Every structure is written in C-alpha cells, then in structure tokens.
Amino acid sequence: MYSPDASGVIRRTGRIPDTIPGISRFHQSTLHQGRIERHLLDSIAKVSDMRIKVERPIMPESITLDESKVNDPDAYPVTVVLRYLSEDEATPTQFGHKVENGLFRSSLATAEEEDSMYRLPEGAEPGQIETVHAKYVIGCDGGHSWTRRQLGINMVGEQTDYIWGVIDVIPETDFPDVRGRCAIHSANSGSIMVIPREDDLVRFYIQLPETAAAGQRVDKTKFTSERIVEAARKIIAPYSFNVGRMDWFTAYHIGQRVAEKFSRDERIFIAGDACHTHSPKAGQGMNASMMDTWNLGWKLGLVLLGRADPSILKTYESERRPFAQDLIDFDHKLSRAFSAKPKAGQAGVEDGVDPEEFKRNFEIGNEFASGTIINYPASVLIAKEESAPKASRPEQLAKNIAVGKRFKSHQVTRHAEGVAVQIGDLLYMNGAFRIFLFAGDVTNPAQMERIFQFADYLDSENSVVSRYTPAGHKRDHAIEVITVHANNLEQVDMHDFPAPALYPAYDYKKIYADCPTYHDGCGNVYENYGIDPAVGCLVVVRPDGYVALVADIDDHAALDEYFGAFLKVPAQPVGRNTEPDWTFIAEEKKQRRLAAKSQQPKHAVQPIVPGPAKVGVTA
C-alpha cells in the first residue's frame, strides 16, 4: 500500500497478505485468461473425444422460446438462428485498428490454432444461416450480452464517474515493489493498481485524469497508450516509469450492474458478465463468472441425464443472483475508495480514504475472490435446518461446517498409503454427490456397531445408493461414500471396516484417517470441522463441493428425504449390494460384531429427528 507522506511524496504505508492466511490451501495468483481457456478447450476435447468443438466466427441472429413446451423434458423448445461470419467480421478491432486484444487472445495457442478459431467450419460459407433447436441455451456473451437483450432482461445499477486505463507491459522502473501487487494512491494524480504477471509482464490499472458524467458514453479512442503511460508516470513519481514492451492496453469506465433475472423459464440462461459487471481490480470477473456456469453445469448435466428433476434449475438464479448483488455492492464501495483521494497526511482532504479502511476492504475482497464468502440459501439442494430447535440441529454435529458454504478442504491420511491427502482433492468433479462418513473413534465397539448399521443401510434395497445408482454402474457412480475415522493407523485396519459397503474390493481410496503423517503433520479434521469423535456424523457434499446436509450417522431417513426430493429413480436401479465381505478376516469381523451387539453402547446416541416426516433409526 503506497500513500503520500506529509510532503505529498508516495511512501509504502503498509503491507497485507494478498490472500488471508488460512483461508485456503491455495494462495492468490494471477493467471492469464488464455491459460484458463486453454484448460477448458483441452478438457472439452478430451472429455468429448474431440467431438465437441468451440466455433467462434458464428453469430446468433435470433432466439425464440416455445413456451408451450418448456415443461416437456424431451422437447427442444429453444430455436436459435446463427449466421456464419466473414473473416473481416470475425476479427474484432480495438481503437479502430486490428490490434490484438488480450481479453480474448490466448497466449497459449499457437498461431495456427488461433487462426483456426476464427475460421469457419469446413464447407461453410460466410453469410450462411444455420437453425439450431436446443433443449437449453446459455448466453455467456459478456457485458453487452445479446442474449440478455433478446430476453429483455434489464441491468440494475449505476456507473461511476472514473475512467481507468489498463496496460500490460514489461516496465522499466525503479519502483521497488513492481513485482508485488500494489495499490498506489498519489496525492493529486490519481491511483494505480499493480498486478505482476507471467513472463516479466506487469498489469497496471491507471486512473486517468478525465471523468465522465453519469450516463455519458465515453469515447475510448482518445485514450491512447501514450496518454495512459503519461498518467501512470505522474502517479508513480518520483520513481521512474518507462515501458519496455507493451503487450496490450485498453481504457474503461466502471459500470456496476446486475441482471434482474438470470433465465427465461429455466430454458435460456445468461451467465458471467452477461449477469453482472463490475470493476476488474479485485479479480472477480473471471472468478465470479466461472462460478456461475460451475453452479449451473452439474445441475443441467443431471437433468439432461434424466437423473434429477428440472426444478433444481431454479436454484441457479436463487443461488447466484444474491451473490452477484453482494459482489456488486462491495465492488461499488471498493472502487469508489480506490478512485478517491487518500486521506492520510493530507491537510484539507477530509472526505478522503482512510488507508486502514482500504486495507479492510481488500481483505473482504479476498473472501469474494476465493469464493469462501458464498453461503447459498436453503433450497431443495441445500438442507438448512434453521427452523429446528437449536439443540437437535444437525449442524451441531459439525460445528464448523456450514450447510450452504463450500466444504472446506483439510488434510486427511489415506489409510492404505499413510500419505497426506486433501479432502478437496477427493471431490472429483464428475457429477457425483458424496456422503462423508465421519466414523469417529471406532475402537469403541458401540461406535463401530453404528458404522456397521450404516453399512447395512447402504447395502440395503432402499438406500439412496441402491435406489439412485443406475444398474451397470459402480456403486459410487451417483453417490460416493467416503469414510474418515478418528483413529491412527495402528489402532484400526481397513479390514476392520464393513466390506464391501465402505471398503469395496481392491479400492484403496475410500477410507481415510485423521492421524499424523511422517512428513505433513496432522490435518486435525475432527477439530477443524468441530466434529466430536465419540459421535461422528454424515456430511453430504454436492457435485460442486458445497455442503448440502449434515446428519447423524443413524439418520438414514435424512438421506432418503434429501436425495428423494430431487433425484429420480432410474428405470433400472443397481439395487441391493449382493457382494459378500471379501476380506480374509470377514469371519472374525462377524464374531466381533456379535460380541459388540451383546454389550450396551458406551455412548448412548439419541437419533436426531429434525422434522415430523423423518424417522430416526436407533443404534
């Protein structure tokens, strides 16, 4: 953080961590959008076996929705007419010239690949018209979204007065913190944000001396790169500032707006900048936008596969729109603070920005950027139990796990290998829900008996696994069960757990321990999640990694109710698990269990009955 001292010269006034320590195992990092696009394109090619291609030089002409068919799952109610562009039309211009534009150019594509992105499919002619009939359409078409305008959805919000320039350059400067992310507030020349990038590049957001009246459209052509660099030079003085190489530049006028609606009849959706526009400085644009389609993607996937009821699509807007509104409100506050004059040391500037408050805002921005601030509201997909009496709330089983928030990653030990693994890495994003069985201290026979009863439930005809897994798939296809016990590797063996329910044959990735490792310490997951090892619990995690439900280990009915509300029973479910315990100590386990059953449980666990519709199963 740089602010002017008493004599008006900028000085470093403080440092804060770019990422709040402990908020995540990942740190904040700047990443070229082209790298993300590369990952997405490669992944699309791989997953679709090269069948799905991203076609660029094609524009929509019209979109219509046949409202009579929106409730028919087999119908294709959306009609889109597409027009194939000529090369001239397909190559965007910037400032009147055909300057390459960093916002859509991928730095990781070869020249041929880049050319091919703007070439028409083989045999297609410029001007050709194609009509597409679709079940669903998602418009991810940016701040000036054509889709949004076709749907007549309004943007709500306003525009700031300030105009900013952006340059991606290799700077020649003796400003010593140019390789750190910096906020520089000059006394009278405006502000700069410094964001170091790859390959010695640095992005500078530079406040320009010009302002625009509300509603006034800014003529961007007058903001040349020379004018932007000149503005930077004034702000960063007395340090030198020259440009070694300029990779890209632009100028923008901040608008902070949210779309009134995010879909039409849950058949045509808009996502990303089409739904919300804000200042680019907090790195929210790509993050918030990817989270939109991330939220929508798995829901659409399950609906299209016939595995979930289309009603879950309503949660896209109910989950993402409130978040977008919060983000815009915060951005409104932050960007005004950034463009305003600094307060510190400035005689006569009483309405300026307090550097301390500015720092606090930066920290909140961190929670937005990391997504940890998100708390989705109660819905068919988020089983919040706020109405239940406090003592019997399932959330009390895991005091630090909030239903509706991201399932935070902590380290566990993979029992079969003794190596440290992050729970986040167990959440393969393959459309499956996960039930984490926090089995607790299973050296207590009564607790282990509860685990065996849960396994009996899973293997039974009517468990959520047996009902919702289509025949022909592995039992972890739709709902994967992962066990995390609270013992160390000397106290309990994988063989001690019920097989095949929790320990399927030759599958070494289903059982984890909360215990120390040789090299990576201990994750202390029970402590971190606030779970009592004497009791344990179940945590249901959605395919996108958000916590959907916390329930008692014995509360099988809670699982039945949660999944029953939106999952569809397939034509042929996989049904009861008929495989026997495959481990060589199967007989020993049976004997131990019989002995345990004859004892009174040490921890008499009361089943939790959250509502009248649910029936607890007693241990």
Next chain:
Amino acid sequence: MYSPDASGVIRRTGRIPDTIPGISRFHQSTLHQGRIERHLLDSIAKVSDMRIKVERPIMPESITLDESKVNDPDAYPVTVVLRYLSEDEATPTQFGHKVENGLFRSSLATAEEEDSMYRLPEGAEPGQIETVHAKYVIGCDGGHSWTRRQLGINMVGEQTDYIWGVIDVIPETDFPDVRGRCAIHSANSGSIMVIPREDDLVRFYIQLPETAAAGQRVDKTKFTSERIVEAARKIIAPYSFNVGRMDWFTAYHIGQRVAEKFSRDERIFIAGDACHTHSPKAGQGMNASMMDTWNLGWKLGLVLLGRADPSILKTYESERRPFAQDLIDFDHKLSRAFSAKPKAGQAGVEDGVDPEEFKRNFEIGNEFASGTIINYPASVLIAKEESAPKASRPEQLAKNIAVGKRFKSHQVTRHAEGVAVQIGDLLYMNGAFRIFLFAGDVTNPAQMERIFQFADYLDSENSVVSRYTPAGHKRDHAIEVITVHANNLEQVDMHDFPAPALYPAYDYKKIYADCPTYHDGCGNVYENYGIDPAVGCLVVVRPDGYVALVADIDDHAALDEYFGAFLKVPAQPVGRNTEPDWTFIAEEKKQRRLAAKSQQPKHAVQPIVPGPAKVGVTA
C-alpha cells in the same frame, strides 16, 4: 515391515517413513523410467531445437582411441564404427518371445513414437556402416556394457546366491498394505518387497525358492510368470494373492560389482550400470546412474566450450567411483539381509535378520537414494580446507554447510515479491557457478560497507565475474551472484543494496531475505546453515548444486584462487562493469556510504587468510 509372529504367521511389526523426515523437501516417490526418459527426450529436442535425435537401432562395431591426440583440445581422437540394425535385430526379445520389456519401453510414448525409435534414419539401410570421429564418447550401455569390455575395464565384486522375480501387476489381494512400500519376511518361504506404482500397478520383488552357486549363470527361461506368482502367494499367505493384469515380469540374480576405472584418458567414459551393478530394491539404479552423467555433463560442457581446463574431467572418476563403491558395499549388506530368514520370534533361527537392524539399513538406503550421503573429496573443484587451522577454517563461517556435499535447499523470501522460494529452485542448471552472498544484517552500516566493497570487487576489472564471463553475455552467464540478507522487508529495501553489482537493472531475482512470509512461515536459513548474521559469508555452488567453497565476504582472493585453478579467461572477457547505479536513490546511497566509512565498524571483522597464497581484503 511384516515379519512372522510366534506362530509363523506374517504380521505388521512396524512402520518407518519412506523418506527420512527433513532430509529433503521432496518425498520419495516411484516413477516409471519411461517418464524420466520422456523428460530427457523432450528436453533434448527443446534445447537442441529438434536438431539432436536419439537413434536407437544402431550398434557399435569397434571403438579406438588415438592416444597421441588425447591432449589436443581440438582433436577428435576417438573413432567409433557403427552398424545399422535390421528391425529384427533392433527389437529385443525377452524369455525367447518378443515380449515388451518394461525396462526400455516408455509408457509415455505413443505407438508411432515408439516405432520410430526403432526405425533407421531416413535413407539408411540395415547393415550399413558409419564411422564417427568424436572428441568424447560416453558409454551408458548397461551392466553388460560393450564399451567397458572394449576398454578392457574389469568389474570388481561378487554375486549373491539368491534369485528374485519381479512382476508389475494390478493385484487382487486383501493384503491391506499393498498400496504402501512393504518389506515382507515370511517364516520359511522367502521375502517380498512391495512398491506401489502409477495406474493401480504394484511392483513386487519376490524371492524365489531357487538359489544359484557363485559364478553360476542362471537359466532365466525357467522362471515363468506363473512360478513367480506362486512363490509370492506362499510368502504373502494367509492373505489372498491373484493377478488382475500383468504388465511385465522378469527374474534376476543379484551381482554387486563396480568398474575398476570409469574412463580411458578422460576421452572415453562409462557411466551408470556400465560402472556399477547392484540390487534394484533400493531404487538406486536409475538414481545413481543419472547422477553419474549429471556429474560428468556440466564438466564436459565447460571443457567443450573452452571455458574450463580438461583436467576437471579427472574429477568424474575421483568423485563418482568412491560413491559407487560405498553404494555397492551398502547394497551387499542390505540385499543379504533381505534374502535371509527373519530372526524375530523364530525359535532356532539364530543367524537371522534383526528387524530393528533391517529398519536402520532402510534409513541408510534413504540417504543413498536421496543423494544426501554424497560428500565429494577435495579436488580442483572442491575447495576443502581441512588442512587449515580449525579456528580460521572458512567452514566455520557456515557451520552446517559441508564443502563437497549438496547445497541443501532452504526457504528464502524473494525480496521483490515477498513470496517464499526454495534456494534449490534458484540453482537453474545452465552450467553457471553461483556465489551466494550471505550479506547478514545490513542494517549495521559496517556490515553494509563490506557488502559495498564486495560489490566494488565484482564490478572491478579483475573480479572472477569480469574475467571469466565472455563478452556479449550477461554478467550472470558464467558466475551468478545471489544475495541473501538477514533482515526483514521493512528494515531494508532492494534499493539499499549496491546496484548494478547485486541489483542489476530490472532484475528482481537476485536479492532474497531470511524473513517470515505470510503463508509459508520463515526458512530460517541463517540458523539452518549455521551462518552468523553479524558476519555473513560467501558460498560458491557448482553448476551441479554441490558446495565448492565457503569463504569470508572480504576474501575476494579465495574466489580468484578457486576459479583461477580451472576456468579459462575467454579471448574477450566482459571486463569491468561500467553501468552506473540505476536506482533513483543512488545519490542517497553514496552519501550514506560516505557517512558509514567515517565510522568505526561495530563488528570488527578480521579477514580470514586460509593459506600463504591468499591476501585478505580488510573491511
């Protein structure tokens, strides 16, 4: 570790970490040789701009050395006659069949790539003869090395009686530790080593019931995969053991031998298994072999570029042969322990293996596998000061840095960014030596004055940088200087250090701090290396990452002497550094320095004069 209990049934008797905690920031990991080969092939292609190709279906017919030319640096004294193979000759057989052999097959090559490796170069005919005149030849041609036999170099050592089978399989077993690295000693059926691999594969080393008399050649064709699996089943009982998929298998008879010499006149070298053969269980084969050519490669590179005297090539054998001998001695001990019967709980087996001793041996094996056990002897490249009086030994400047051992990596903070960086990652393997300037606490003006004097030396006409860097290259091309100070980022700025010597213009990767970071704690490098921040020191690191010299900051003569002994002054050296201090506080620095010079240093630092030839420079 599994050993028999009193009733002769195998039980887990203990666990040890696969890697000694703290020995390295990397953990032990199994890696397919094909993956290493892929990296090497890709890197050869990239660095040579696709000009260097690895040609496989070619065999040497003869090799001759013209001894009259071995001292002429421009001569090509080695003549090798090559014969191009037919496809039949080029495709090796295993057990009489053309089974794919995991030891040379790359799992990462496509089928086409693999085919092309065994295809002759375009236009070449099978049987064609090519004569190559070479400056140097390195025979990396395995345990049965043709090169070694042509040179008439003997292998010294012996062979064990034991025969082992190896299988790479996806096992179907209820042995619970099959995804951990295990040593299983059965009561009477022999031993197994379990090494989990990628893609659910597991490698098993299985002791076979047969033994071979000393010197007897074993007929491997009788060891079928079925016999090997059957032997495994007996050892691992009562656990089940079946093979889901077999990827590869072999059988071998352990020989532990080291070559008498590693080169002929430092013109023809042998490396890897051609120099030393031993049991494969401790993962030494590929590791020790790569370290051979790693040791030789940069020396050859400097000699071929005319930048170093050819005499440095003698250090290949003087450094690698003692290590190979130590490795063989250790392997001899370990492999006998592994093949012998266990002691624990076995009545009547008095000469068996003590599991505790076995564990200790495993730990020593770790130091071999990680390379941390290596301590190269004194030579022109390793400036050990053992003969100097103890008090004035430069090693006392860095009590935990051993000259001759690997420069251990610790975390430092990159000053420009405030992020944690490993010193090991600063050792780009580009043929450059590095001088680490441990500048100490530079808030003490006297200490900072020493740093400025060191910078004055570096910039002067006769410094090692000015003398040995060829004109036209950057000053860090041959010898890179990296500063690590002991202050935090609030106490000192990069601008405070002398520019351009230690802080070249727009280079943010030369100055590091030993201070805490927001996310990764503090590396405590001064404490870890045993360096007094009030004194500091210089550490010279060779291009392969081994410590070559530790010297006082003022002992510029030690640098002159070390590099002068083997580096050649290029026809046109880069010479004195004529660039001025480019930072905007240059004038301020000059004033501070004048002020500091007028003071008596707080720490009166006595220059260390290790020998009569050296002259200390007084601070």
